[in-house]
Amino acid sequence: MSVLVYTENWDGKFKKLSLELVSYAGKIAEMMGTITTAVTIGEVSDEELKLLGKYGADKVICLKSDNLKSLDSQLYTSAIAQVAQAEGSKVIVIANNNSGKAIAPRLSVKLKAALGSGVSQLPLSLSPFTVYKRAFSGGAFAHVVLKTDIKIIALTQNSFDIVENNKEVKIERVDVQFDAPKTVVKDVQKQTGKLLLTDAEIVVSGGRGMKSPDNWGPLVELADLLGGATACSRPVSDEGWRPHEEHTGQTGKIIAPNLYIAIGISGATQHIAGVSGSKYIVAVNSDKSAPIFEVAQYGIVGDAQKVLPKLVEAVKEVKAK
Amino acid sequence: MGRPLLTREIDGGKETVTVPTPFVAIVQKGIAKEPRIAAMRGIMMARTKPIKLYEPVAVESLTEYVKFEMPKPRAACKFVDPENPKELITLLQNETKLI
Numbered sequence: 001m002s003v004l005v006y007t008e009n010w011d012g013k014f015k016k017l018s019l020e021l022v023s024y025a026g027k028i029a030e031m032m033g034t035i036t037t038a039v040t041i042g043e044v045s046d047e048e049l050k051l052l053g054k055y056g057a058d059k060v061i062c063l064k065s066d067n068l069k070s071l072d073s074q075l076y077t078s079a080i081a082q083v084a085q086a087e088g089s090k091v092i093v094i095a096n097n098n099s100g101k102a103i104a105p106r107l108s109v110k111l112k113a114a115l116g117s118g119v120s121q122l123p124l125s126l127s128p129f130t131v132y133k134r135a136f137s138g139g140a141f142a143h144v145v146l147k148t149d150i151k152i153i154a155l156t157q158n159s160f161d162i163v164e165n166n167k168e169v170k171i172e173r174v175d176v177q178f179d180a181p182k183t184v185v186k187d188v189q190k191q192t193g194k195l196l197l198t199d200a201e202i203v204v205s206g207g208r209g210m211k212s213p214d215n216w217g218p219l220v221e222l223a224d225l226l227g228g229a230t231a232c233s234r235p236v237s238d239e240g241w242r243p244h245e246e247h248t249g250q251t252g253k254i255i256a257p258n259l260y261i262a263i264g265i266s267g268a269t270q271h272i273a274g275v276s277g278s279k280y281i282v283a284v285n286s287d288k289s290a291p292i293f294e295v296a297q298y299g300i301v302g303d304a305q306k307v308l309p310k311l312v313e314a315v316k317e318v319k320a321k
Numbered sequence: 322m323g324r325p326l327l328t329r330e331i332d333g334g335k336e337t338v339t340v341p342t343p344f345v346a347i348v349q350k351g352i353a354k355e356p357r358i359a360a361m362r363g364i365m366m367a368r369t370k371p372i373k374l375y376e377p378v379a380v381e382s383l384t385e386y387v388k389f390e391m392p393k394p395r396a397a398c399k400f401v402d403p404e405n406p407k408e409l410i411t412l413l414q415n416e417t418k419l420i
Contacts, residue, residue, distance in 0.1 A: 010332075071331075098332050114383035135389060143388040183338045186326070190334035198332065202419065226420065245330070251350040259419045276392070280417050282409065283398070293398045298412060302403025314407035318420065 003029040004089035005038045006080050007052060008071075008099055012044045015199060017095055019055045019162045024155055025093040026056025026165055027122055032091070037061060039083045041068075041076060046171060053169025055162055061172045070188070072181040073102035079176055081110045089150065096154040097198070104154045114146035120159040120277070137250050137273035157198065158256035158277060195229045197246065202228030202259045205248060205275075206236060209264020209285060209304050213241035218308040219263060225315045231255070233265050249274035264304040267292025284308070 005025035007018040022038055029036040038057040040049070042064065049060045063079055080103065084092055092107065094100045096118055108115040116131035120141070124130040128145045131153060135142040146152075197203065204223040206216060216230075223230045230246060237247035248255055250270040256277030263284045265271060272295055275281065283296035284307050293299045300307055324339040327346060340346075359367075401409040414420045 070336075098330070108383070112383075116384065130387065138392070141390045141392060142386050143390070145385040145387055146383070147385060148383050183340050184324075185336055185338050187337040188331070188334060189336075196333045259413070259417060280413075280419070281395075282413070295395055296398045297396055298401065298409055299398045300401050300403050300406060300409060307403055307406050310406040311410065314410040315420070317407070318410055318414065 001032070001034040002087050002089050003032065003034060003036050003091045003093065004080075004084050004087055005036060005057070005093040006095075006100075006103070007038050007040045008095065008097075009040050009042055009044050009048070012042060012048060014040075014044075014048060014051055016162065017097070017157050017199075018052070020157070020160050021093055021095055021155060022052050022055040022057050023162045023165070024122070024160045025091075026167075027163070028091055028093070028153075029056075029058075031123070031126060034090075035059065037083075037087050037089065039063065039080060041065070041079060049171050050169055053167050054164055056165040056167060057169055058167055059170045059172065061174060063174050063176050065176045065178045068178045068181060070185045071099055071102075072178075072183060073099065073106060074183075075178045075181055077103050077106040077110060079178070081107055084111060084150070092150065092152045094152065094154050096156045100154050104152055108152055111150050111152075112148060113150035113152050114148040115152040115154065116144050116146055117154040118156055119153050120156045122160075123153075134277075137269075138276040139269070139273070156256065156277065158258075191245070195227075197229045197231055197248070197253055198255055200229035200255075200257050202226045202261070203231050203248075203255060203257045203275075203278075204228055204261045204263065205231035205233065205246075205265060206242070206263050206304075207233040207265030207271075208235045209266070210236070210241075211264075211305065213239075215305060216242070218312050222261070222308065222312050222315065225312065225319060226259075228257070228259070233268075233271050262292055262296070263308060265292055266290045267295065284311075 003025045005021050007021055026036045035058040036056055037059045038052045039061045044062050052060050094104050104115055116133055118134040119131045121132040124132055129151050130143050130145050133142055206219050231248040232242040232246045234249050236242050237244050250273035254274045258279045260275050260278035261282045281296040282298045283292040284300045284304055286303050288301045326339050328337050
């Protein structure tokens with residue numbers, strides 16, 4: 001039995017996403033009357049591992065290997081599959097992010113386990129095991145039965161609230177010997193000191209309505225004031241006005257912040273697909289009939305250039321108090 | 322053939338990797354901005370190529386879609402006067418408690 005959850009770590013640290021996954025797995029374990037085992041790969045301190053216990057893990061397995069420093073989805077999959085077999089796990093929970101998308105399908109093949117990807121809620125029923133997931137790029141939701149003995153759930157980020165559980169966690173450290181990876185990492189360029197778009201609770205995003213890359217100043221200022229990150233629509237990154245990493249939408253990043261502020265974005269289906277998971281959407285657009293207003297809870301019909309500076313001023317005033 | 326060098330996006334950055342051949346790459350949309358148009362000679366040559374048909378292989382699906390649901394309709398958009406965006410910030414403060 002047991003529910004296994006793979007919690008990625010970033011240079012030995014967990015993120016809110018990791019705690020969401022553990023909380024979610026813990027809840028399923030509770031529904032099934034079993035325990036939750038978390039597995040992570042790399043160098044992680046006891047203190048950090050205990051954090052997973054705080055959010056619902058009964059047991060944490062930390063795999064360490066000297067010959068593998070970066071993520072290699074093939075080798076990571078083998079390692080996770082071995083843990084799953086040793087633990088007799090029936091449900092495996094994994095993040096629906098870049099690494100999860102690389103690992104989950106491989107795990108599905110290796111363990112002959114059904115995979116539900118883009119899941120956004122607890123299972124609707126345990127027998128048959130039915131999950132609730134995004135379908136048609138967020139245009140609909142599907143009830144999907146996972147028919148195999150072992151089930152894999154890839155959970156959408158920001159779809160499950162973290163819950164403290166304060167369990168007595170058992171930490172197990174295992175040294176593993178990985179084969180030489182087939183894919184060799186030569187160079188990594190990471191954005192440093194910048195809030196990652198996928199981690200941000202508040203996102204301010206600009207579209208073609210911003211008119212020119214020179215107009216981004218107040219948008220960035222607004223994001224900074226709100227402690228958020230900046231994003232953009234596809235035409236903006238295609239034009240090279242903003243870096244490609246900021247492109248949000250079906251073919252870019254799929255995000256689910258608490259607050260998404262869309263400035264000068266009309267809201268094409270492909271863009272909405274990337275942001276529809278947001279808790280609140282605010283739109284500023286000069287066209288009253290723009291589709292973005294159909295998904296937004298708050299809207300301003302007006303010119304972005306005129307409205308933005310006023311918004312910045314208003315936030316400054318509020319912050320000053 | 323040596324080991325091809327690829328650049329890929331990772332969480333919060335980019336990574337350059339080398340891979341052995343053969344390899345499978347899942348590419349992002351927009352990687353080729355101008356699709357190459359096949360030359361006439363190529364199109365003509367393609368006509369003479371034999372087409373081999375394979376029998377489908379039966380696979381058992383591990384999942385079953387039982388139902389689809391439309392997303393819950395969102396509440397109607399509340400519009401704020403463009404001359405007074407401050408009201409929007411006040412609304413966000415009071416109703417979403419995020420600011």
